[in-house]
Amino acid sequence: MRTVVRILAVVLTALVPGLAAPAVAEPAALPWTGGWEAAPSGTTAPLPGAAVRNVVHLSIGGTAVRLRLSNRLGTEPLRLGAVTVALRRAAGPAAVPGTLHTATFHGAPRTTVPPGADTVTDPVPLPVPAGADLLVTVYTPDDSGPATYHRTALRTSYLARSGAGRAADEDGTAYTATTAHWYYVTGVDVRGAARGSIVAFGDSLTDGTGSTPDTDRRWPDRLAQRLRGHRFGVLNAGIAGNRLLRDGTGPSALARLDADALDRPRVRVLVVLEGVNDINGAPAASDPAAYAAAYRTLVARAHARGIRVVGVTLTPYGGHPAWTAAREAVRQRVNAFIRGGGVFDAVADADAAVRDPAAPTRLSPAYDPGDHLHFDDAGMSVVADTVHRALTH
CATH class of the missing domain: 3.40.50.1110 (SGNH hydrolase)
Structure with a gap:
């Protein structure tokens, strides 16, 4: 060996000698690093009209995040009606007040992901500490075919069956159902000094x-x-x-x-x-x-x-x-x-x-x-x- x-x-x-020294760059110049991942493991039935509030646990902190969403294993175009991200407030589906942000795609709040493809949101200016729980909420307005998901999440996430407009809810009261899977979200990148x-x-x-x-x-x-x-x-x-x-x-x-x-x-x-x-x-x-x-x-x-x-x-x-x-x-x-x-x-x-x-x-x-x-x-x-x-x- x-x-x-x-x-x-x-x-x-x-490999990266410059990173051995303390970071001194302005926050906007700091690089993106992977902070959380769930690899797509298969597909399951779609949830048309629902909003899924995925709970994910960050390994590192930083000044901003961007979200990775996947239709990699899907067979139809995936229409994302809204995607939001927030810090989670204790247990449950509620967000820390003032931290919920709408994620955009080249400046637009909605996008369509072709089958077999992934997409990444624009940067979201959300400061996050290492070890934080995030709420990544995905609203799919219609049937986009088999949903790319991660089956064994070992984490309770939440569903709002009537999800129109619910992705932006802070209090989480509409999220009355639970799921043991992660839907669509496959990564969170963090901007910072990692x-x-x-x-x-x-x-x-x-x-x-x-x-x-x-x-x-x-x-x-x-x-x-x-x-x-x-x-x-x-x-x-x-x-x-x-x-x-x-x-x-x-x-x-x-x-x-x-x-x-x-x-x-x-x-x-x-x-x-x-x-x-x-x-x-x-x-x-x-x-x-x-x-x-x-x-x-x-x-x-x-x-x-x-x-x-x-x-x-x-x-x-x-x-x-x-x-x-x-x-x-x-x-x-x-x-x-x-x-x-x-x-x-x-x-x-x-x-x-x-x-x-x-x-x-x-x-x-x-x-x-x-x-x-x-x-x-x-x-x-x-x-x-x-x-x-x-x-x-």
Whole structure:
């Protein structure tokens, strides 16, 4: 393995040396950095006439935001009748008074997004602190076909069934229904003095399955907390059910790498934890050479953009119904490549961190939510610590 330590220091000095010093530019000159992400995982039924008040949690703060909205997986033009953004007031759908802003698209309050496309709003002059909850409200006046969404939000968002004019409501009383998905919104960029962003790229282990909903305890959230003093955004590009080699839930890792990771603003590090769904898939991918080739491709494409890559070992899942001895052998060989194949700039050995010392093919009971595959809140914290060490030591 190529010996590259202190990745954050390398990023600051080799890739973006000017950002190692305190920012002194005027706010208007400060760059955009990714502050939050939800990768599109599929489509669901549209909500014509409704306003969806998506609740999202920022990893970094700044002086302004811009919103990323997607019709990437849709088949019809998506008409956006209104989009607003505000700071959230405590729990629920109400906005902090005076913070709600209408987002525009080249100066217009409405736009149409072609099928297969994304769009980005104009800058919104909304100061936001790191760790803030935002309300991103999207009003769709008519049936625009299948709605691009992120299925496993682990976050309660809100619906106003009669949404005309409701996107601009501060009090939130019209938002009487709830949803466990994020509709259309796939990112929030923040203008400020951040040094760049880190993309956590993976499947349900990264998406947060097993953690407590509405608490932001996924391992990328925990990593963002640990990096807050370093002023790095953390973007969660996990999709539950996603695979490295084949399309499954969402496009494969190789197919979605640019849109969900490399094309995001000012990405400095890519953290890859993906492959277990290929081992357990139908058909199962049992040739470790295919994983090695995919990882090499991911790393080469990231390096071509000046982005460092941390490989995370695949964690144990003995006791899960999909586990077999043959699949365990594949996992071990894939992990041997991640640790010693010389491809990644650094390795975060999550396998070693969360396995049961008495039964290494299984998760430690302290980190197992009960399904023997995902991580509970404590396990998420351990994975965040493991990635943090790979980044900073």
